[in-house]
Amino acid sequence: MPEPAGRRGTEPATTGYVKGTYMSQKRLLALVGVFAIMAAACGGSSASSPPAASGSPGESPAASGEASGNLAADQVLRLYLTSEDPKSLDPALAEQSNDIAILHSLNRGLLYFDKDQNIVPALATEMPKVSEDGLTYTFTLRDAKYSNGDPIVADDLVYAWKRLIDPRIAATYQAIIADVEGGQAILDLPKEATDADIQAAVDKFGVSAPDPKTFVVKLQKPTGYFVDLATLWGTAPYQKKWVETPNFTEPENYVSSGPFILKSWSHQAEIVLAPNPNWYGTKPTLQEIRYHIGGDPAASQLAFEAGEYDMLKAPPDQVPTIMANPELGPITKPIATVVFDYWGFDSSSEDPYKGNPHKVGPTANRHFRRALAMAVDKDTLLATAYGGQGQVAGSPIPPGIPGYQEDIGLKYDVEAAKGELTQALQELGVSDVSQLPVLSFGFNTDAGHDVPAAFMQDQWQTNLGVKSELKGVTFEQFTTERPLLGYSIARNAWGLDYPHPDNVLRVLFHSQSGNNDEGYNNPEYDKLIEQAGAMPLEEALPLYNQAQKMLVEDAPAVFTRWRVSNYEIRPWVTGADPTAQDSENYGDLFFENVKILEH
């Protein structure tokens, strides 16, 4: 914006025409000041109540969550999605939480969850039959139709599964079904592979449809968490002819297999869902779900207060204010999520990790890492750096997820930490902690990590005398350098894709896993995980428990927080079943159950 140039400070001589009295500059400043203060005061006062009619008889206070009363005539659920459009509603290409939030309502695959997060049949008539050797899973499909009236057949599942892993589609989640026979071979195709090579490899992918109602999957090796994979949004069936329609993800073309259809999509503005007349499950009571897109989270809170939304995930930085608000506090519910925060230590041993040369620091020593993990006061960390939001963690698997173990973490104990440190120094051959090199402590900027990082840096300095240097860099730089062990200490986080210990313990900490940013390499741990991964969940749990305990004791990271989302829910929204896997809104895994009461 161009500035007016050159005239500042030079007042032209006044002619007879424009002469006037001289007003004191101070008085002007005072006027402007008063104006500003008044404006600020207006802004700071509490919000007005939403334009709602008085509550209907029989409505219990919102805190209980299950209100009763008459159904409203307009069954419309108004929600906020995110500030940006979904990246893609193509089941193969969807990857963000806002994509998945919508897909939960639009498509359902062979299996799905119930409100207690148990895996239950959806499109399948029952849980799959597993062969003796644990390699072959046979699903029987129920009679079901797409929103366009066509029957859902097993060939569509074959098509969808092959498309998910097809290199030409380049789905970011392609590797998640690599456990199917032929999957790894497809992923390992070299760059020079021709189209014919790729097609040949995809044709050999271990999924088949011997008849329209039977879908068979052959796995590479026994995989206990395979049933979880069959719940994922990318494995839901869809038709080849749908994908080949131009603009197939636009509402006029979208074909759903779930409880809702895509009624309209005004890009970057609004998505509207409506019931799918051909849905085989619980018929939705809602006539419409209106997702508003755009604006930032702070603006969405204002919109909620102005009565524009029926539910909202409270913006984290406003939660304390919201909880203190007498009108909003009682209607706000905290729900555990599948996301947790941790701070990884470069745990790789002497040998260069995965061929990347790096400087082996004191964090390679187990006792040193344990000292670091025990020297952080996580309760104070949560209270000060995260505004008290979330739950203090000691281990990775969050509460509510199979494999969660209470209280197995290394406790905050400065004396014990010092003991570990002494041992570490002995093993490292260093006489005093001041002789240790300064540890590089990496995190990405502009994401709110500076405060917790500074807190932890201070804890290690004060409690142990260990010095670290904060390195806040851009997200791109950080996510490139972290897996290459560019930092001794690095901020990290993970959100589970499926509620199974495998998705944490193997995917994050198995020595060969691509997501193992710490270089953690424990052969005993690897063996436990591999064994457990071949067994069904109930049998595998004791092994996973053992492995998680081992992990926590080896301290390749200090696990600090299980994230909690706070949802503000108007009392007339009923029937919602929240789970830790809710993507953007309370109960958005099962919107077919939600009803709106008269209000």
Place this chain on the structure above:
Amino acid sequence: MTRYIAGRVLWIIPVLFVVSLLTFLLMHSVPGGPWAREKALPAPTVLRLNIKYGLDDPLPVQYVNWASSLLRGDLGPSFKFADRSVNDIVGEGIGVTVQLGIMAFLLSVLVGIPLGIFAALGHNRWPDYLSTGISVLGIATPTFVAATLLILLFSVRLGWFPTGGWKGPETWVLPTVALAGFPIAVIARYTRASMLEVTRKDYIRTAHSKGVNDRAVVTRHMIRNALIPVVTILGPTLAYLVTGSFIIETVFGIPGVGRYYITSISSKDYGVLMAMTILYAFVVAFLNLVVDVMYAYIDPRIRYS
């Protein structure tokens, strides 16, 4: 004049070429890419993504591919929104942004110029200080503060307008006012300064001494001459407004293209980034040309050979 205009129009092409090339090089020199994720994608997946989007080709090849498809009217794929092309994305949003920009421009001109004139005529009296006060507020208040305050006051407290979205005239008001705040302030200051300068000119004194009444002096002589310098900044102002404000569009949740200037950089959506830059460069170049041509009409002393 026609030759002049034709020449200027032709010049836009090399300007766009240079801008696009520089942007392309800068874009690719920043570390990271569209596939940066919290947890690194597996190497085979990144390989396949690069092949699919042509990122494994050498840079010159990529640029030539982009430029040649641009000449065919195809802005390429979006690297972030997998289902849609850049043509789709820009096409959807551009109408909204341009409409908002034009409304804000009209508001800025209709309020800013009179405000500046008012200030100059009441120089060193209360009109001047009021107007200066408003200008200072307009320039000093960050857009997101102004926008949020407007929402808080007029949507949440008074309930006069919706808090955001773009659905009908009642959603147009607050964003237009918020967007026009800064331009009003600047135009007012510029107009005021220009008017005050014109006041001292000899021809004004001549007019007074001829006995022309004050109102006629102002309307027939002062305003026209004062507006010439103001027209200079109206071109870039319109360009700035019409290409959208990231902040306004984000705070009000407006489905325009203004937001893409920032989001395409952080998400490394190369396709949208290049399109946005070309768009902005074109609009600025074109509007500067319009302003220069208008000069010739407004000020008879200016002639282009």
